[in-house]
Amino acid sequence: MEATTYSNFRKNLKDYMEQVNDNSDSLIVTSKDEKNVVVMAKSDYDNLMENMYLISNEANREHINESMEQLEEGHYTTLSLEDL
Incomplete structure (x- = not known):
């Protein structure tokens, strides 16, 4: 900085x-x-505020942490645009 x-x-x-x-x-x-x-930049500020909002709620924070653990452990499914 x-x-x-x-x-x-x-x-x-x-x-x-x-x-x-x-x-x-x-x-x-x-x-x-x-x-x-x-x-x-305003876009960076907006991103920061969104992240703060998302982690300010304990339920959201736990869900995000659980999702990150699942991703790291390889528990995910990849979809193509045609699958959607």
């Missing part, structure tokens, strides 16, 4: 926005009063 100062971020806002979106990498913007912020 890259970091830049507030004044540098302000001067190069367009470039930093493109970089964050194109590279799917967050950016720390620092300030003198240490009230730093993190800039990330």
Whole structure:
């Protein structure tokens, strides 16, 4: 994760926005009063919020963990598009 100062971020806002979106990498913007912020692409933010929502519910979390265990143990079925 890259970091830049507030004044540098302000001067190069367009470039930093493109970089964050194109590279799917967050950016720390620092300030003198240490009230730093993190800039990330909206798609990355949406993904993060969705993941937090999914694991916030214990039943969902258990179901996801069980499904991952089944996958790791080879207990799954592969379907082709024609099967659907």
